[in-house]
Amino acid sequence: MTDGAHxxxxxxxxxxxxxxxxxxxxxxxxxxxxxxxxxPEALERALELAVIDDxxxxxxxxxxxxxxxxxxTPTLACEALILEMLNNPGRAxxxxxxxxxxxxxxxxxxxxxxxGAALYVPGHPIAGSERSGVAAADAALFERHRVILTPxxxxxxxxxxxxxxxWAAAGATVQCMDVEEHDSVLAATSHLPHVLAYALVDALAxxxxxxxxxxxxxxxxxxxxxxxxxxxxxxxxxxxxxxxxLLAALDDFCEHLNTLRDSIATGDGAALxxxxxxxxxxxxxxxxxxxxxxxxxx
Amino acid sequence: MTDGAHxxxxxxxxxxxxxxxxxxxxxxxxxxxxxxxxxPEALERALELAVIDDxxxxxxxxxxxxxxxxxxTPTLACEALILEMLNNPGRAxxxxxxxxxxxxxxxxxxxxxxxGAALYVPGHPIAGSERSGVAAADAALFERHRVILTPxxxxxxxxxxxxxxxWAAAGATVQCMDVEEHDSVLAATSHLPHVLAYALVDALAxxxxxxxxxxxxxxxxxxxxxxxxxxxxxxxxxxxxxxxxLLAALDDFCEHLNTLRDSIATGDGAALxxxxxxxxxxxxxxxxxxxxxxxxxx
Numbered sequence: 001m002t003d004g005a006h007x008x009x010x011x012x013x014x015x016x017x018x019x020x021x022x023x024x025x026x027x028x029x030x031x032x033x034x035x036x037x038x039x040p041e042a043l044e045r046a047l048e049l050a051v052i053d054d055x056x057x058x059x060x061x062x063x064x065x066x067x068x069x070x071x072x073t074p075t076l077a078c079e080a081l082i083l084e085m086l087n088n089p090g091r092a093x094x095x096x097x098x099x100x101x102x103x104x105x106x107x108x109x110x111x112x113x114x115x116g117a118a119l120y121v122p123g124h125p126i127a128g129s130e131r132s133g134v135a136a137a138d139a140a141l142f143e144r145h146r147v148i149l150t151p152x153x154x155x156x157x158x159x160x161x162x163x164x165x166x167w168a169a170a171g172a173t174v175q176c177m178d179v180e181e182h183d184s185v186l187a188a189t190s191h192l193p194h195v196l197a198y199a200l201v202d203a204l205a206x207x208x209x210x211x212x213x214x215x216x217x218x219x220x221x222x223x224x225x226x227x228x229x230x231x232x233x234x235x236x237x238x239x240x241x242x243x244x245x246l247l248a249a250l251d252d253f254c255e256h257l258n259t260l261r262d263s264i265a266t267g268d269g270a271a272l273x274x275x276x277x278x279x280x281x282x283x284x285x286x287x288x289x290x291x292x293x294x295x296x297x298x
Numbered sequence: 299m300t301d302g303a304h305x306x307x308x309x310x311x312x313x314x315x316x317x318x319x320x321x322x323x324x325x326x327x328x329x330x331x332x333x334x335x336x337x338p339e340a341l342e343r344a345l346e347l348a349v350i351d352d353x354x355x356x357x358x359x360x361x362x363x364x365x366x367x368x369x370x371t372p373t374l375a376c377e378a379l380i381l382e383m384l385n386n387p388g389r390a391x392x393x394x395x396x397x398x399x400x401x402x403x404x405x406x407x408x409x410x411x412x413x414g415a416a417l418y419v420p421g422h423p424i425a426g427s428e429r430s431g432v433a434a435a436d437a438a439l440f441e442r443h444r445v446i447l448t449p450x451x452x453x454x455x456x457x458x459x460x461x462x463x464x465w466a467a468a469g470a471t472v473q474c475m476d477v478e479e480h481d482s483v484l485a486a487t488s489h490l491p492h493v494l495a496y497a498l499v500d501a502l503a504x505x506x507x508x509x510x511x512x513x514x515x516x517x518x519x520x521x522x523x524x525x526x527x528x529x530x531x532x533x534x535x536x537x538x539x540x541x542x543x544l545l546a547a548l549d550d551f552c553e554h555l556n557t558l559r560d561s562i563a564t565g566d567g568a569a570l571x572x573x574x575x576x577x578x579x580x581x582x583x584x585x586x587x588x589x590x591x592x593x594x595x596x
Binding site for chain 1: 446488494495496513518520533545550554555562577585
């Protein structure tokens with residue numbers, strides 16, 4: 001059923017949508033690519049670059065023209081657009097998205113488009129780039145990367161099958177997960193580290209010895225704070241969209257940090273060494289697994 | 299007065315002592331290198347590798363044989379050894395060390411070796427390596443790196459002059475700083491980030507969704523947690539040695555983190571964006587300065 005080429009539509013034509021469009025054309029999964037974007041210039045550029053074949057005049061017009069619809073806009077625009085897509089399904093057999101947070105969107109869909117929810121397969125490609133915009137679109141962006149889908153009992157099997165096939169065609173490894181667990185995992189591994197890096201740099205930047213701090217910081221500090229150079233608007237939106245899971249991860253972290261603080265304050269070297277040692281063991285194991293994944297993948 | 303070659307002695311012959319010894323012989327700053335280590339095998343290896351010319355039988359014997367004495371042992375061994383060195387100055391004209399924390403050692407010296415304190419120039423090379431042991435000694439380890447010295451009104455000018463010349467001969471850039479400020483700067487840029495990385499990995503390793511967390515963590519998480527793979531014993535000792543400055547930096551960080559937590563909990567997007575944006579600005583500026591330093595240096 002997933003054999004043969006599909007007409008694929010994108011709501012939002014930036015780096016992620018453009019890269020997926022290029023990958024799907026290159027592998028022959030897509031027979032045609034249509035897109036709508038609130039910015040007409042993005043559509044013009046995508047047409048010029050042959051990333052897309054057609055520009056749609058509206059979201060409902062796009063939904064009438066495609067088998068598979070992908071929402072690929074910034075987080076804050078997602079809720080209104082996914083509802084517009086699901087309430088105007090046209091001839092689309094499935095709708096998916098690429099937002100970093102899944103629970104808030106899914107709850108909005110269940111509340112405001114309960115029938116359309118059967119077509120919706122929430123998705124999150126664990127990939128990105130420092131660049132943005134359709135001109136930076138790269139057909140290889142998702143190759144050997146993971147994509148998490150969070151279908152549940154509401155999801156139509158045909159919709160899941162199509163979205164799974166779409167990401168596989170782009171070279172990604174697809175794994176399914178419960179929507180709440182997705183948001184907890186991403187809060188722990190990505191959203192919380194961003195908040196910690198932003199908080200640290202913010203604290204140091206306001207320190208009375210700020211100049212010496214930044215003068216004597218070196219490569220280790222640069223690595224640790226790299227994510228504090230991320231886009232503030234994107235991370236504002238992610239922090240608010242994943243509020244519950246992020247606060248839970250933050251509070252859990254602070255409990256562990258306070259225990260470490262107590263050990264430092266009371267001079268409890270044995271407790272400090274014990275915590276540092278078990279963290280090192282877990283982190284070394286993670287780094288080995290990640291290196292093995294990269295070797296298998298390349 | 300610093301012209302001509304010097305006899306240089308090392309108490310502790312590992313990676314740092316061995317690398318400095320190689321650099322000083324290579325540049326001709328040292329006419330001879332003598333070392334003492336609690337581990338006779340380290341001294342034998344250093345003699346075989348021609349990193350040192352002579353092994354001393356005791357710390358006082360070493361002090362009788364050298365112009366300049368360098369303490370280069372792990373943090374925990376430093377206090378007893380620096381006191382033994384300063385209370386048995388022999389013919390040494392200065393004593394320096396390479397410990398990451400300076401205040402605790404300096405306070406111990408003022409209390410227990412107040413006369414010898416004039417010879418002591420506390421030092422901290424901002425350089426290191428994943429490797430350890432004298433076999434990994436590298437004459438280029440300190441080239442283009444910064445060394446912080448924390449002399450004060452007690453320090454004999456001749457001692458400062460010699461230690462400054464020693465590090466300059468090894469290719470390092472020497473900067474002087476108040477001892478308390480050194481410990482605050484290092485707490486902020488190095489010790490606190492290590493504690494945060496250890497606390498985060500420890501919290502995640504004990505999470506009920508631990509397996510999925512480590513399965514879906516990627517390169518950004520690897521960079522952020524790299525320092526949690528550091529030596530637990532070394533970081534236990536540094537955390538305790540720099541207790542006061544580390545707790546101050548930690549409490550300042552937690553205040554900023556709590557403000558961010560409140561903004562997330564109350565959905566205050568404007569406050570979040572504001573903090574993220576000023577942190578990004580400071581971090582981008584730091585990364586540019588660091589890149590410029592590296593360009594100038596190479």
